[in-house]
Amino acid sequence: MADPTYTLHFESPDCTKANIGLVGGKNASLGELMEAGEGVQVPPGFAVTTDFYEAFIEEQSLGEYISERLSTVDIDDDNAVAAASEDIRDHIESADFPDFLADELESSWQKLQSEAGTDDLQVAVRSSATAEDLPDASFAGQQDTYLNVTDFESVKQRTKECMASLFTARAITYREKHGFDRDEVLISVGIQKMVEARTSGVMFTLNPANGDQSKVRIEANWGLGEAVVSGTVTPDSFLVDKPVYKIVDRNVKQKDVMTVPTDAGTEEVEIDDDKRDVPSVTADEIVKLTDLAKSIERHYDEPQDIEWAIEEDGDDKRFYILQSRPETTWNEDDEASANATSTSSSSTAERILDRL
Amino acid sequence: MGSDQGAPATAGEDPSGTVESRERFPHAGELELPEELDGWEDMYPEYFQFELTDDRTDYERDRFWFWDKKDTTEPVMPWDMTISAQAWQIAMAQNTSRVFAIPPSMSVDIRVVAGYAYFTGINVEDEELLQERAQIFAERSEYYYENYDALYNGIWLPAVKEIGNEIDSLDVPAELPEYVPDDVITEAKGQSQSTLDVIRNYNRLTELALEGWQRHFEFLYLAYLAYMQFTETSRELFPDISDDAIGKMVSAVEADVFRPDQELNELAELAVELGDDVIDVLTSDASPDEKMERLRETEAGSEFMDRFDEVKDPWFYMTYGDGFHSYKGSWIEDFKAPFDHLESKIDRLQDGEELGRDFEALQDERDEIVDEYRRYLDPEEREEFDHAYETCMTVYEYAENHQFWIENWLHTIIFRKMREFGQLLVNHGLLEDEADIFLFNRFEVAELLEEACETWALGRGAFVSERWQDRAEERRQMFEAAKEWDPSPALGEPPEEVTDPLMQMLWGITTEKVENWLDIESEAGDETNLEGFGSSSGQVEGPARVINDSSDIDKLEEGEVLVAPLTNPAWAPIFPRAAGAVTDDGGITSHAAIVCREYGLPAVTGTGHATSVIETGDLIRLDGETGEVEILEKAE
Numbered sequence: 001m002a003d004p005t006y007t008l009h010f011e012s013p014d015c016t017k018a019n020i021g022l023v024g025g026k027n028a029s030l031g032e033l034m035e036a037g038e039g040v041q042v043p044p045g046f047a048v049t050t051d052f053y054e055a056f057i058e059e060q061s062l063g064e065y066i067s068e069r070l071s072t073v074d075i076d077d078d079n080a081v082a083a084a085s086e087d088i089r090d091h092i093e094s095a096d097f098p099d100f101l102a103d104e105l106e107s108s109w110q111k112l113q114s115e116a117g118t119d120d121l122q123v124a125v126r127s128s129a130t131a132e133d134l135p136d137a138s139f140a141g142q143q144d145t146y147l148n149v150t151d152f153e154s155v156k157q158r159t160k161e162c163m164a165s166l167f168t169a170r171a172i173t174y175r176e177k178h179g180f181d182r183d184e185v186l187i188s189v190g191i192q193k194m195v196e197a198r199t200s201g202v203m204f205t206l207n208p209a210n211g212d213q214s215k216v217r218i219e220a221n222w223g224l225g226e227a228v229v230s231g232t233v234t235p236d237s238f239l240v241d242k243p244v245y246k247i248v249d250r251n252v253k254q255k256d257v258m259t260v261p262t263d264a265g266t267e268e269v270e271i272d273d274d275k276r277d278v279p280s281v282t283a284d285e286i287v288k289l290t291d292l293a294k295s296i297e298r299h300y301d302e303p304q305d306i307e308w309a310i311e312e313d314g315d316d317k318r319f320y321i322l323q324s325r326p327e328t329t330w331n332e333d334d335e336a337s338a339n340a341t342s343t344s345s346s347s348t349a350e351r352i353l354d355r356l
Numbered sequence: 357m358g359s360d361q362g363a364p365a366t367a368g369e370d371p372s373g374t375v376e377s378r379e380r381f382p383h384a385g386e387l388e389l390p391e392e393l394d395g396w397e398d399m400y401p402e403y404f405q406f407e408l409t410d411d412r413t414d415y416e417r418d419r420f421w422f423w424d425k426k427d428t429t430e431p432v433m434p435w436d437m438t439i440s441a442q443a444w445q446i447a448m449a450q451n452t453s454r455v456f457a458i459p460p461s462m463s464v465d466i467r468v469v470a471g472y473a474y475f476t477g478i479n480v481e482d483e484e485l486l487q488e489r490a491q492i493f494a495e496r497s498e499y500y501y502e503n504y505d506a507l508y509n510g511i512w513l514p515a516v517k518e519i520g521n522e523i524d525s526l527d528v529p530a531e532l533p534e535y536v537p538d539d540v541i542t543e544a545k546g547q548s549q550s551t552l553d554v555i556r557n558y559n560r561l562t563e564l565a566l567e568g569w570q571r572h573f574e575f576l577y578l579a580y581l582a583y584m585q586f587t588e589t590s591r592e593l594f595p596d597i598s599d600d601a602i603g604k605m606v607s608a609v610e611a612d613v614f615r616p617d618q619e620l621n622e623l624a625e626l627a628v629e630l631g632d633d634v635i636d637v638l639t640s641d642a643s644p645d646e647k648m649e650r651l652r653e654t655e656a657g658s659e660f661m662d663r664f665d666e667v668k669d670p671w672f673y674m675t676y677g678d679g680f681h682s683y684k685g686s687w688i689e690d691f692k693a694p695f696d697h698l699e700s701k702i703d704r705l706q707d708g709e710e711l712g713r714d715f716e717a718l719q720d721e722r723d724e725i726v727d728e729y730r731r732y733l734d735p736e737e738r739e740e741f742d743h744a745y746e747t748c749m750t751v752y753e754y755a756e757n758h759q760f761w762i763e764n765w766l767h768t769i770i771f772r773k774m775r776e777f778g779q780l781l782v783n784h785g786l787l788e789d790e791a792d793i794f795l796f797n798r799f800e801v802a803e804l805l806e807e808a809c810e811t812w813a814l815g816r817g818a819f820v821s822e823r824w825q826d827r828a829e830e831r832r833q834m835f836e837a838a839k840e841w842d843p844s845p846a847l848g849e850p851p852e853e854v855t856d857p858l859m860q861m862l863w864g865i866t867t868e869k870v871e872n873w874l875d876i877e878s879e880a881g882d883e884t885n886l887e888g889f890g891s892s893s894g895q896v897e898g899p900a901r902v903i904n905d906s907s908d909i910d911k912l913e914e915g916e917v918l919v920a921p922l923t924n925p926a927w928a929p930i931f932p933r934a935a936g937a938v939t940d941d942g943g944i945t946s947h948a949a950i951v952c953r954e955y956g957l958p959a960v961t962g963t964g965h966a967t968s969v970i971e972t973g974d975l976i977r978l979d980g981e982t983g984e985v986e987i988l989e990k991a992e
Contacts, residue, residue, distance in 0.1 A: 213732035214594040243728040248596040348747045349498040352581050355588045
């Protein structure tokens with residue numbers, strides 16, 4: 001792309017793996033998910049691109065400062081690295097976005113607001129590293145997700161903080177030791193609507209108990225998905241036969257706690273008595289989730305582990321996919337060896353005899 | 357245990373060591389039959405009787421006998437037994453014992469109580485014998501699987517048609533002649549050929565009827581075993597897969613048993629195309645005969661009738677019941693059903709509805725589901741799946757085809773020919789009504805015909821005994837009483853576990869079902885929930901219509917849930933009216949299940965006793981996936 005692209009909506013056909021250098025891995029995977037099929041929606045949002053970051057660093061002459069500051073640091077001296085990290089991050093966080101970037105960010109923000117149909121839009125701001133093959137933690141820092149961000153000023157500030165997370169002490173040490181060129185170290189930031197989930201959960205596009213790929217295992221709880229993911233609640237659990245959408249195993253549990261958003265992030269609260277024993281998803285929703293699971297699995301062409309959420313506001317119901325990654329417990333090799341006792345050469349009569 | 361009175365009785369201690377004891381079903385000798393049935397034993401061959409001698413009684417009481425409700429929903433008349441229990445005892449038993457040697461299933465032994473058949477499965481446990489049979493089974497069944505098309509279309513179907521055509525051509529005089537024809541003299545034949553022909557042709561008829569039934573079983577178990585192999589393969593490859601999903605993969609089979617309904621659809625479409633001349637007659641209140649006569653008066657009507665005549669043989673050789681009852685009749689003899697169906701089909705066409713199963717759509721849906729399951733397999737598993745699926749789809753059509761050709765087409769011809777013999781007996785004063793012939797068993801009819809020949813031989817004015825007529829009258833009453841009697845679902849010792857694959861597949865008899873029967877025997881309480889096989893998916897709610905007698909099927913109204921001992925292929929044309937179906941019997945491969953799937957009718961089969969728990973007008977809900985039936989509200 002010749003002209004710089006400063007922000008990019010997740011729905012854009014350019015927000016894909018092919019442009020990881022522009023939007024980073026996290027944003028690219030969200031864009032990619034939108035390609036997985038009709039109906040597969042991630043919570044709306046956009047990427048603040050590496051072009052944006054580069055222009056920001058360039059315009060505010062932050063590059064020179066960073067180079068200079070790092071050139072004097074003894075990389076083996078942890079205290080010295082930590083001090084440099086702090087200085088650099090302060091500089092980034094206190095610099096202003098030049099007007100043309102601030103305007104671009106604001107217009108994307110407003111667009112997101114109108115899309116979400118609300119004035120008190122809450123977003124998550126998180127960093128999206130460009131070097132997918134490197135461990136995120138070492139490369140881009142860890143403290144890179146800010147939840148419940150509500151106004152534009154805060155969005156700007158959190159965006160800068162995410163960008164600054166490129167310069168944690170660990171990230172600096174890692175890059176210097178591995179000889180990365182300082183100018184090529186870039187970061188993108190994702191700004192995404194926070195889901196007000198009625199129900200959330202995870203689903204595996206196979207039966208995790210036996211690797212049977214004709215099933216999808218759906219686990220669900222009221223509220224946000226953290227309680228399910230972290231295992232603090234035993235979720236409702238459903239096993240669905242994918243081709244015919246039949247629920248072949250259903251386990252509605254007594255659910256004691258759920259995760260809800262707070263100003264500071266999230267917390268676990270007790271579930272109301274009248275909802276504890278009630279299934280947190282309906283049969284129709286299970287069918288829809290199964291459809292989504294099938295589309296996503298087909299798109300990636302391998303079994304997936306998917307996080308999802310359902311928002312419900314009056315008659316308006318939305319299914320969101322938050323994340324999908326390959327399911328790694330059962331891979332092809334395991335299955336092949338498990339079924340080593342092949343019966344492929346036997347006749348119908350012999351096969352029947354085996355079963356009598 | 358022994359022969360204590362009353363049921364249910366106790367049969368020793370529970371093997372789990374608890375004090376709880378297992379119950380058993382009554383023995384045949386403990387059954388309390390109504391007085392009107394006294395002497396029913398004389399109607400059927402002796403070898404079907406329970407508890408004839410001490411040693412036979414010991415053998416019988418050691419076994420578990422279940423009522424073959426699938427085939428003898430209603431009692432079978434003495435002669436009709438020739439082509440049911442009698443044929444089964446020879447043909448069904450040898451098919452597993454001595455023809456294909458299906459290793460664990462030696463055969464089925466049969467007894468009859470007041471016209472109802474009871475079966476007991478005889479299994480093989482001896483390891484050496486199992487091995488020996490396995491080898492024979494492997495060779496013989498494989499030959500059939502490999503050559504299905506050539507064997508079925510090349511030999512089976514022509515052979516069955518030949519049997520039917522030969523029966524049809526057997527000459528039965530309405531009356532024996534006053535004097536033998538001249539050629540007996542001029543060609544020196546010595547004797548009346550007519551008496552010889554009557555005896556010979558009756559013997560030939562019974563021979564051919566039994567031969568037809570040998571054909572009936574020829575591929576049947578192989579078809580079911582291929583189906584079983586496919587279901588088991590599916591269950592291994594896709595643990596937790598539902599019966600319903602497996603059913604969907606083998607649906608949309610283009611079987612002959614659906615042809616009568618298809619032909620009616622085409623006739624209805626033709627009628628609409630031909631216009632008012634034809635439609636007005638077909639939708640009028642006239643009788644079938646009047647309709648046919650009036651149609652032949654117009655050009656358009658004649659065109660319709662030409663097509664009707666073209667398809668009626670063989671496709672309207674469709675029995676009103678399940679084929680086992682001579683008194684139910686057949687479409688070809690009483691066109692009421694096809695003309696009623698034509699009328700409602702024309703109505704539906706005029707309302708803009710499409711008729712029948714959209715076969716291609718059903719096939720597409722099926723293929724899509726099959727393809728999706730296949731996608732979830734690795735190449736090796738896929739090969740195994742494909743092999744099982746292809747075999748199943750090749751031979752499974754037989755499970756449906758034979759029912760048209762034997763139970764409907766051939767039975768229509770057999771019963772029709774028997775009525776000719778009946779008429780002969782009426783004309784010679786031995787019987788009052790031609791249908792009375794069916795009140796006598798195969799051997800008694802031979803005696804009757806001989807007696808007719810004897811009295812004829814005695815010459816004009818010879819004495820004719822009225823005892824046959826009196827006996828017919830007695831038996832007619834006895835038979836009506838048998839219809840009212842409610843047989844025990846089983847007799848004797850319940851098995852710890854039902855393991856016979858054929859028993860489960862064909863009769864839907866499972867360990868749970870036997871337990872369930874025992875509970876009902878002892879409680880007979882107010883039930884509101886029934887469980888069966890989820891045989892055809894979909895959930896519906898509606899008023900129940902209990903159809904115990906298949907000739908009442910007309911009473912089913914739009915939106916009602918059909919509740920019947922079994923569904924019947926001849927009912928296919930009225931299925932679009934039903935909201936769903938619940939049956940007493942039938943496993944997942946039963947005709948009941950198959951027919952419902954083919955017509956997309958939500959169904960729960962094999963509930964055991966829906967027809968006795970549910971009453972017409974009850975509001976019920978059925979779930980064709982879970983197999984649950986609930987009575988929501990009893991009728992007032």
